[in-house]
Amino acid sequence: MEIMIEFPDGSRKAYPKNSTVMDIAESISHGLAKEIVTASINEKLVDLDHQIKEDAKIKLFKFDSPEGKNVYWHSSAHLMAQAVKQLFPEVKVAIGPAIENGFYYDFDKEVPFTDADLEKIEQRMKELAKQDEKYIRHSISKAEAIQKFEKMDENYKVELLQDMSADEEISFYTQGDFVDLCRGPHLPTTSKIKAIKLLKTSGAYWRGDEKNKMLQRIYGITFPSKKMLKKYLHDLEEAKKRDHRKIGKELDIYSISDEIGPGLVLWHPNGALMRSIIEDYWKKRHFKEGYELVATPHIGKAELWKTSGHLGFYDESMYSSIDVDEKKYYLKPMNCPFHIAIYQSQKRSYRELPIKYAEMGTVYRYEKSGALHGLMRVRGFTQDDAHIICTPEQLDEEIEKTLLFSLDMLKAFGFEKFEIFLSTMPEKAVGERDDWEKASRSLEKALQKNQIDFELDEGGGAFYGPKIDIKIKDALNRSWQCSTIQFDFNLPARFGMEYIGEDNNSHRPFMVHRALLGSVERFFGTLIEYHAGNFPLWLCPVQVKVLPISDQYLDHAKKINASLLANEIRSKVDLKNEKIGYKIREAEMMKIPYMFIVGQKEVEAKTVSVRKHQQGDLGSFGLEEMIARIKKQIENKV
Numbered sequence: 001m002e003i004m005i006e007f008p009d010g011s012r013k014a015y016p017k018n019s020t021v022m023d024i025a026e027s028i029s030h031g032l033a034k035e036i037v038t039a040s041i042n043e044k045l046v047d048l049d050h051q052i053k054e055d056a057k058i059k060l061f062k063f064d065s066p067e068g069k070n071v072y073w074h075s076s077a078h079l080m081a082q083a084v085k086q087l088f089p090e091v092k093v094a095i096g097p098a099i100e101n102g103f104y105y106d107f108d109k110e111v112p113f114t115d116a117d118l119e120k121i122e123q124r125m126k127e128l129a130k131q132d133e134k135y136i137r138h139s140i141s142k143a144e145a146i147q148k149f150e151k152m153d154e155n156y157k158v159e160l161l162q163d164m165s166a167d168e169e170i171s172f173y174t175q176g177d178f179v180d181l182c183r184g185p186h187l188p189t190t191s192k193i194k195a196i197k198l199l200k201t202s203g204a205y206w207r208g209d210e211k212n213k214m215l216q217r218i219y220g221i222t223f224p225s226k227k228m229l230k231k232y233l234h235d236l237e238e239a240k241k242r243d244h245r246k247i248g249k250e251l252d253i254y255s256i257s258d259e260i261g262p263g264l265v266l267w268h269p270n271g272a273l274m275r276s277i278i279e280d281y282w283k284k285r286h287f288k289e290g291y292e293l294v295a296t297p298h299i300g301k302a303e304l305w306k307t308s309g310h311l312g313f314y315d316e317s318m319y320s321s322i323d324v325d326e327k328k329y330y331l332k333p334m335n336c337p338f339h340i341a342i343y344q345s346q347k348r349s350y351r352e353l354p355i356k357y358a359e360m361g362t363v364y365r366y367e368k369s370g371a372l373h374g375l376m377r378v379r380g381f382t383q384d385d386a387h388i389i390c391t392p393e394q395l396d397e398e399i400e401k402t403l404l405f406s407l408d409m410l411k412a413f414g415f416e417k418f419e420i421f422l423s424t425m426p427e428k429a430v431g432e433r434d435d436w437e438k439a440s441r442s443l444e445k446a447l448q449k450n451q452i453d454f455e456l457d458e459g460g461g462a463f464y465g466p467k468i469d470i471k472i473k474d475a476l477n478r479s480w481q482c483s484t485i486q487f488d489f490n491l492p493a494r495f496g497m498e499y500i501g502e503d504n505n506s507h508r509p510f511m512v513h514r515a516l517l518g519s520v521e522r523f524f525g526t527l528i529e530y531h532a533g534n535f536p537l538w539l540c541p542v543q544v545k546v547l548p549i550s551d552q553y554l555d556h557a558k559k560i561n562a563s564l565l566a567n568e569i570r571s572k573v574d575l576k577n578e579k580i581g582y583k584i585r586e587a588e589m590m591k592i593p594y595m596f597i598v599g600q601k602e603v604e605a606k607t608v609s610v611r612k613h614q615q616g617d618l619g620s621f622g623l624e625e626m627i628a629r630i631k632k633q634i635e636n637k638v
Contacts, residue, residue: 004055022188025060025504036060037192038185045071047137047185063224073098075187076125076196077105078223082178083124084218087117093180094206094215096155101232102221106204108156109216118198118218129193133176135186145170149181149538156206157181189371195229198224199236208368231409235476242476244528245374251533251590253374253524263372263379265521270541273570275520277539279360281412282384282517289405291358291386295337298362302328302455307494308337314329317365335361335385336488336513340495342425343389348499353509354390354398360520361385375525382520391499392438395510399485400446402514406470406483407452409516412637413527414536415482417473420452423460439487439510440466454596464490472530480526533591534614538634549580549599557598560608560623567627569634585619588613595629 002014005024015024021041025033025048038045040059041052045067061068077096084091084107096105107113113121140148142164149157159180164170173182175190187193198220206212223229240246248254253271260266261321267275281291300320302535305311310318311332321328332338339357348355362382371377390398407418422443425436443466447454454468461467465487471479488511491497498506517523527535537543544564548557557573564571574583580597587595595611607620621629 003052005052006055006057008059015052017053017520020049020051021046021058021060022048024052024058030045032060035062037063037068037187041066045185047135048188050185050519070098071185071223072187072192073103073222074182075190076220076618077103077195078135078173078175078178078180078182078186079125079128079190079193080121080218080220081105081107081180082128082175082498083121085178086128087120087124092154092156093360095160096180102199104217106206106215106217108213112203112216112624113201113218118201121218122196122198122220123447125193125196125198128176129190129196131176132189132191134189135173135175135184137171137173137184137186139169139171142166142168142170145172145181147372148172148179152179159324192224193222193599194224195226196220197229197233203313210368239478239529242529242532243374244376244525247528248374248525248534251381253528256374256378261379262369263367263377265375265378265380273541274535274539275524278520281400284385285405285409286358289356289401291356294339294342294357294359296335296342296359296365297332299329299331300337302330304337305330308334308491309494319364319366331361331364332361333365335359335363335383336387336491337495339385340491340497340511341385343497344495348505348509350391350499350501353499354388354394355369356386356388358384358386375521375528378519378521381522384517384520384523385517386514386516388514389497389499389509390512391501391507392510395438395442396445398512399442400449402485402512403446403452404450406485406514406516410470410472410482413539414531415472419471419473419479420447420454421457421460421469421471422447422454422466423457423462423469424466426459426461426463428463429461429489430601434509435489436466439489443468443485443487445483462486464488472526474530480530482518482523482526483516484514484518488513525607535591536638537593537638540593541570541593542572542590542592542596543630543634544596545583545590545592546571546573546596547580547583547587548573549555549597550576553598553603554599560596561599563623564627567631569627569630584611587611588608594626596626 001017003017004012005015006012021039022033025036036048038061039048039188040046041050041056059080063069063072074097077098081093081096085093088109092108094106096103123431142161146158146161149161159168171183173180173184173186198218200219202217203214207217221232223232251270252268253274254268255266256262256264257266284295299322302311314333317335319331321330342357360382362380364380367377388398388402424440429436456576467484467486469481470483471481473479492508492511497509497511499509501507546557546561548554561571561573576583584595591613593613596608597611598608602620605620607622608626609620610618610626612618
């Protein structure tokens with residue numbers, strides 16, 4: 001008996017019933033069969049030995065796909081757990097998922113793992129991989145599974161099983177002597193895991209709850225080749241050098257103080273100056289694009305957040321209420337309800353639309369302490385928020401303008417490569433299907449019209465509207481989330497937003513949330529890591545450092561500095577009584593773009609000796625010539 005298999009390109013081919021995924025891969029090519037790590041049958045990921053019993057759609061995934069990496073790294077987590085159990089039999093296993101880069105596994109071990117332990121575990125993993133043990137799937141009832149893991153004294157697995165519904169399919173996988181509760185799928189054998197590196201350990205609360213026991217987490221990475229591992233480790237070292245927390249401290253940009261509170265950022269003069277430069281540019285561009293600036297309070301009454309739905313769906317991320325005149329107020333987690341209130345402060349006509357409100361609005365969201373990470377994850381941050389309120393007829397034009405505005409703004413900060421994602425209507429959504437389709441088409445048309453490559457994420461939109469996400473790609477091929485263009489069919493309905501149309505009847509407007517930079521804090525962290533602290537000239541807090549060779553030339557250096565400042569070039573004189581070599585090294589460490597060195601030769605020739613950060617000596621130039629050159633670079637945003 002035969003079944004029909006449909007491939008992603010739409011082609012179909014007959015195979016014997018009960019053919020496995022591997023059989024199908026082998027029928028295409030032996031090389032493909034060696035490379036694939038998992039497959040989907042009718043959109044469900046399966047093992048390669050999965051038997052196909054009826055007509056189906058198939059997709060085959062290699063390691064280089066997100067699905068492939070997920071299965072590869074999850075299988076590697078099982079291999080690590082097997083190695084740990086063999087070396088430390090008393091340890092209990094918890095959970096071990098694949099993550100964005102690699103995997104981790106949590107273990108209940110009274111004494112934390114040491115670096116020497118990690119070396120032993122890594123070596124045992126390599127030995128187990130070579131043994132070519134098969135990952136074998138088993139299905140049993142919930143009661144049988146609980147009994148099995150109780151007998152193994154694996155109480156964390158028992159707790160997970162007890163939380164599952166009685167009719168849920170329970171599966172576990174074995175490889176050699178190791179047994180783990182798991183939905184799968186997995187690699188066919190351990191020998192697929194070729195290159196292994198355990199990276200670090202940390203503490204982690206069971207299920208992420210601070211009330212639970214602290215477990216020991218081991219992070220690792222694996223690849224199908226040693227060459228890929230070598231490149232990853234090189235990039236990892238480069239990433240450490242670019243860490244915004246390290247560079248932020250070195251360049252005196254910001255700090256976070258336990259005395260003030262975790263996740264609350266203190267901007268030092270250098271950082272505050274850069275923020276001011278960014279915000280001034282942001283305002284100038286927004287005025288040019290037809291936005292109106294608004295400013296809103298930091299707190300709002302509880303009734304406001306009930307109407308918006310935040311207290312119903314988002315309360316875990318909100319801070320506790322504040323009692324004012326026997327009424328409850330909350331720190332705002334978002335700016336949207338305030339912008340809507342401004343819109344509704346008077347009746348609106350179609351003639352007034354589109355209305356575009358923009359605000360650098362500071363919001364507050366509770367993040368668990370374990371999730372906080374420098375500027376990337378904080379508890380108080382500023383969003384460059386904007387809301388576009390328009391008629392259906394204006395939609396396409398406004399979306400296109402917003403998309404191009406977003407990309408142009410990001411390019412001004414030196415970003416060059418982008419990943420664009422279009423997310424459409426999920427199964428559970430608010431709003432009319434026709435509106436969803438119109439909004440999604442508008443987003444897609446803007447991308448296609450401007451020949452912008454994008455990935456379609458079918459069903460990946462938020463419940464309240466489709467969206468475009470723009471991520472930047474850096475020199476290490478990392479992605480950073482920046483701009484979002486997000487429709488909202490939820491809040492306009494909840495707040496009863498209206499405008500009077502040409503027909504003199506009330507209509508509900510379309511509303512688009514839009515953040516170009518996203519969170520200013522996260523954007524700043526991204527900016528630091530993307531440029532490794534070597535910011536574009538126009539953004540640098542100090543653009544020129546004037547370095548007198550000795551105190552004898554200090555007055556001349558101050559005159560040069562005054563000329564630079566008069567031309568709106570941010571400049572400082574190094575007043576230290578140090579040798580010129582020391583001053584140059586310090587300016588290089590502070591990543592200052594230009595150094596003007598002045599001594600007897602420069603005084604007599606009425607020139608400055610110019611050094612450029614990372615490039616070295618450029619030669620001698622007249623002061624006016626250098627001022628003109630620097631001003632042009634600033635104007636051109638380089």
